[in-house]
Amino acid sequence: xxxxxxxxxxxxxxxxxxxxxxxxxxxxxxxxxxxxxxxxxxxxxxxxxxxxxxxxxxxxxxxxxxxxxxxxxxxx
Numbered sequence: 001x002x003x004x005x006x007x008x009x010x011x012x013x014x015x016x017x018x019x020x021x022x023x024x025x026x027x028x029x030x031x032x033x034x035x036x037x038x039x040x041x042x043x044x045x046x047x048x049x050x051x052x053x054x055x056x057x058x059x060x061x062x063x064x065x066x067x068x069x070x071x072x073x074x075x076x
Contacts, residue, residue, distance in 0.1 A: 027053050033066045049073070 029050045036046040047066050048058040051073055060066045 026050060026055070029053060031070070033063060033070065035063060 030052060032050040034046075034048050034050060034055075038045045046058060047060040047063055049056045049060070049066055049070055056073065057066070057069060060069065
């Protein structure tokens with residue numbers, strides 16, 4: 001996070017979750033953790049990592065694990 005970065009840009013929420021929305025969001029994401037929550041119409045949930053518009057990991061147990069795993073992809 002840059003000191004001049006707007007905190008509202010760190011989290012996006014999509015209510016109408018379709019394949020097109022997902023691909024659009026992934027193309028704009030440089031680094032991120034995504035969370036797909038269960039909804040009444042869909043009982044799928046997922047937590048994963050995005051790096052340079054590529055999904056690196058899927059089906060992680062929780063956001064804390066995703067955050068810890070994300071640090072492993074950055075060079076020291």
